[in-house]
Amino acid sequence: MIRFDRVSKRFHAHRQRPRSFHELFVEGWRLWRRPPAEVFWALRDVSFEVKPGETVGLIGPNGAGKSTVLKLVARVLKPTSGRVEVWGRVAALLELGVGFHPELTGRENVFLNGAFLGIPRREMARRLEAIVAFAELEDYIDVPVKHYSSGMYVRLAFAVSVYLDPEILLVDEVLAVGDAAFQRKCVDHLMALQQAGVTILLVSHDLEAVQRLCHRALWFDHGRIRMEGMPSSVVQAYLDQVREREDQALRDHNRQEGPARRGSGRVRIQRVYLTDGEGRERYHFETGETMRIHLRYRAEKRIERPIFGLAIHRQDGVHICGPNTAFSGFEIPWVEGEGEIIYTIPTLPLLEGTYLISVAATDERDSEIFDYHDRAYVFRVVRGRHPERYGLMTMGGRWDHERLSVPQSLSVL
Known part of the structure; x- marks a missing residue:
């Protein structure tokens, strides 16, 4: 034709x-x-x-x-x-x-x-x-x-x-x-x-x-x-191809110097990057994939029992979570020099959308902020093979069905 x-x-x-x-x-x-x-x-x-x-x-x-x-x-x-x-x-x-x-x-x-x-x-x-x-x-x-x-x-x-x-x-x-x-x-x-x-x-x-x-x-x-x-x-x-191009754009954005930050600077978070379950740096993930958030830091002097944390916001400002090492009972006795903190999400529950990450390092009493980057890092979640599409996140629940009664007409058959 x-x-x-x-x-x-x-x-x-x-x-x-x-x-x-x-x-x-x-x-x-x-x-x-x-x-x-x-x-x-x-x-x-x-x-x-x-x-x-x-x-x-x-x-x-x-x-x-x-x-x-x-x-x-x-x-x-x-x-x-x-x-x-x-x-x-x-x-x-x-x-x-x-x-x-x-x-x-x-x-x-x-x-x-x-x-x-x-x-x-x-x-x-x-x-x-x-x-x-x-x-x-x-x-x-x-x-x-x-x-x-x-x-x-x-x-x-x-x-x-x-x-x-x-x-x-x-x-x-x-x-x-x-x-x-x-x-x-x-x-x-x-x-x-x-x-x-x-x-x-x-x-x-x-x-x-x-x-x-x-x-x-x-x-x-x-x-x-x-x-x-x-x-x-x-x-x-x-x-x-689209995701590869967007991933490169996000990588460039997240590596740019001078994020909005505040803090005393006694511990400085020098780099934040994301990897998948195989250790590849990526900023596009499918719902259900493994995602790791890396916080690379430097402390000029010895700091006792610091706390590292992060927050994830949806692009429209909805605060999704705010985990830190203290909440998880993950004690870091001291830091000095350079090191890296890794937060692993085994099965990413977020549904399709654009998300922002904030990171922070504080003292053990959460009274002194060493370094805080406010929503400075971006990643995208795509549906991929996951069937859910509505809302903010998947609950990972399971459906069951139990028949409580049978209509009389069907019981005769």
């Missing part, structure tokens, strides 16, 4: 000329001489095919070229080089409200979109009731769409697209605008279209939806296809 053969797409970005004589006078002649256009390649030498009835997901970071692919299929853009071949009637849901005239009512825009695709007005009238019902706009269909909320806009746009009997459906990220109930309805309808043999090209940052809906996935990176294959494999490879 769709074939890309060594397709590239180039854009030119021109700097703005002076908008007034005053601006020209102030900025000088250099603004009048338009500099050479900056060239941006949205796609470079891209080749792939989509077979009839396939649902293919396009994933990757913003600016990777995914939406450009959809616009080329929809004939909104032409390739700079290469060849794009499309067989079949295309319905595209590319951007919120594209193809809608703001001054026209929802009803008039339905007929307008049908006219764009060459569908007779009588046929569109036959489909109108189903479109309005799906979009849940019965009370607003005769209101100009300029008065619609973003959710109403996208509901109508999606309903029109899927009820035009497309052979190829292009869906960009706009589905995220709808509420949760409408998103579920959209997914159900996409599955029905799949059963009917419609070819679907889906751009989404919802990687779970890509794995659930798509037969194949293409990972785009800087205008090229980096990986193609089964959605689960492609998504995992993409997530691994």
